[in-house]
Amino acid sequence: MRIQMLGTGSAFAKAFNNNNALITxxxxxLLLDCGITAPRALHELGYSFNDLHAVLITHIHAxxxxxxxxxxxxxxxxxxxxxxxxxxxxxxxxxxxxxLKGGLQQDEAETLHDFFEVRPLPAGVSHELLPGLSVELVxxxxxxxxPNYSMLFNGFFFYSGDTVxxxxxxxxxxxxxxxxxxxxxxxxxxxxxxxxSLPQLLTLPDELQDRIYLMHYGDDQPEFIxxxxxxxxxxxxxxYEVERLTFSE
Ligand SMILES: O=c1ccn([C@@H]2O[C@@H]3COP(=O)(O)O[C@H]3[C@H]2O)c(=O)[nH]1
Ligand SMILES: [Zn+2]
Ligand SMILES: [Zn+2]
Numbered sequence: 286m287r288i289q290m291l292g293t294g295s296a297f298a299k300a301f302n303n304n305n306a307l308i309t310x311x312x313x314x315l316l317l318d319c320g321i322t323a324p325r326a327l328h329e330l331g332y333s334f335n336d337l338h339a340v341l342i343t344h345i346h347a348x349x350x351x352x353x354x355x356x357x358x359x360x361x362x363x364x365x366x367x368x369x370x371x372x373x374x375x376x377x378x379x380x381x382x383x384x385l386k387g388g389l390q391q392d393e394a395e396t397l398h399d400f401f402e403v404r405p406l407p408a409g410v411s412h413e414l415l416p417g418l419s420v421e422l423v424x425x426x427x428x429x430x431x432p433n434y435s436m437l438f439n440g441f442f443f444y445s446g447d448t449v450x451x452x453x454x455x456x457x458x459x460x461x462x463x464x465x466x467x468x469x470x471x472x473x474x475x476x477x478x479x480x481x482s483l484p485q486l487l488t489l490p491d492e493l494q495d496r497i498y499l500m501h502y503g504d505d506q507p508e509f510i511x512x513x514x515x516x517x518x519x520x521x522x523x524x525y526e527v528e529r530l531t532f533s534e
Pocket of ligand 3: 344346427447
């Protein structure tokens with residue numbers, strides 16, 4: 286499994302694109318979140334929306350779904366096919382009613398299903414997204430009363446979908462679920478109200494920090510290079526072989 290971040294920036298970052306990723310398995314590409322900057326970021330890497338097998342969504346903040354209107358319109362009017370949208374079952378209605386309907390709907394009968402092959406995913410069970418890639422949605426805390434999901438891929442790779450610091454969850458993922466690689470959102474400055482902050486992540490034991498790669502950071506990230514304990518920053522646009530990340534580099 287290879288992962289290439291389209292961006293590693295926080296919602297307000299300007300030096301980095303939104304924290305969205307391309308996961309590639311056997312030549313098939315899954316887009317993981319599609320924020321405001323995703324259409325341009327894909328283009329800069331030489332991809333079009335038509336090169337994607339599916340998109341998977343963590344939650345409905347704009348840095349994670351703000352590019353879906355263009356994705357839907359391009360697939361309908363430029364490429365003439367419906368893309369697969371994997372999304373938590375609890376987010377299907379909010380995504381349409383609260384985010385996409387205003388731009389996409391052109392007659393009253395149109396719904397999300399007219400633009401996407403919607404695959405609602407219950408949390409807590411494994412789903413095959415493409416051959417060789419499975420996911421379990423893990424509900425994580427981000428904004429009170431707004432559903433949000435982190436992703437456990439192939440049983441060993443945990444990708445946070447914007448979450449507050451939760452040391453107990455990270456510990457149980459490693460000791461009970463056998464997680465070997467963790468990509469975690471990281472707010473560089475305290476307090477981490479809706480994200481994990483770097484000072485909080487630095488309290489984790491070495492055996493956890495060794496597995497953690499930091500993403501979703503602010504524009505002052507260069508000032509923090511060398512100040513992340515045993516954790517490492519993930520770079521945007523660089524492609525990583527996930528199985529080879531643990532305890533290497
Ligand atoms: O209660 C709140 C809600 C939101 N925010 C900011 O808005 C951003 C929305 O995208 P994000 O989830 O990547 O990051 C969030 C924060 O930067 C906040 O500081 N406190
Ligand atoms: Zn975000
Ligand atoms: Zn968010």
